[in-house]
Amino acid sequence: MNHRHLLPEEVDLLLDEEVGFGVSPLKAHVRECSDCRARVDEAKLVVTALERLPHFSPRHSFADQVMAQVPVFVPWHAAARDYARQWLPQSKPARVWVVAAATSVASVITLAVLWLATQTDALVLASGMVGDRFNGVIAQLGRDVIGTLFGDQVFAAVQRAGTIGIALALVGFLAAAGGTLAGLRALAAASSRRRG
């Protein structure tokens, strides 16, 4: 038997349940020495009591109180990902199908745009046709509106006056419409005051 009693650091080694070359002789000594065994047991009581200490809880509103003072910022890439996820189905197979379909459509559109970009003449011709068609639609719409509201003679006069005439007619129309609206509003306000 080793007659030297344990040093305080050696008791700590046993308390911490250290394992290793130097610990086995200490354990052997404790088995044989009642004084050291009592010291270790006493020290273990403290450790056990510490390890049984409960956690305390703050009040239930603790998390809310903390979060009230923590501004949560969603980075743009997370927001974009969330937005994209809104449009995707939840199940994985359906998601794969949607992604595949979207990729196919995007590929076709991209190829079409690239092809058109190489066809400069066709692009100029197509844009000219679209522009002419747009002008025609606007002119027909103007003719219908002015003809319906003021008669064909007024439209003929405006057409003769050209761009300046059309601009003057438009300003006059807007002024008349604005004046009418203002008058109606004033009348409504006066009526409301009388009722009050």
Add this chain to the structure above:
Amino acid sequence: MPPALDLLNLPDADVVALAQQGRDPAFRELIRRYERPVFSLIFRMVRDRELSEDLAQDTFIKVLNHIDSYRSEFKLSSWLFKIANNVAIDHLRRRHLDTVSMDGSPHAMTADAVEATSFDVAVQQESALDELEAKELGSAIERAIASLRPEYRSCIMLRHVEGRSYEEIATTLDLPLGTVKTYIHRARHELRRALDHVREGS
């Protein structure tokens, strides 16, 4: 709306990553996981419930407001305990609530130095009436913990209540490993002596 997150089963690092993406539930999950350990550590340091709540709130606000700067090689819990300990120690220093060790200065390195800075336990122990009130070992040890130096208290709490290794405690508290071992050894010794007095008193 992002899809529902199963936060309960995620490791801390993943929950932190979600918090860094601005997920409110991830912030709340981190609070849920650590509010009790953090609050308990601070409560055992300052011994005042209202104050502990305020200091625990400060701890979480500091950590969560800087979640973007979290480095994954450092355990989140260690970071939280580090801030909690600093907040509590700062408060104790401000209020001069520091307790006096029964076992001399924690910086005493020789037996003479310990002797020179030691106090008589009989002078430091609470009144006999107070001792009788500590009928259960749990409350007795709480009282004994309260009588420890704050440095000892945080070390012994992290070691035996939170189950941290010496190395983790050293990292958390920014202390040399040897100092942590010394503090814990002295804390155990003081607690043992305090509990002996409780048993003798009762």
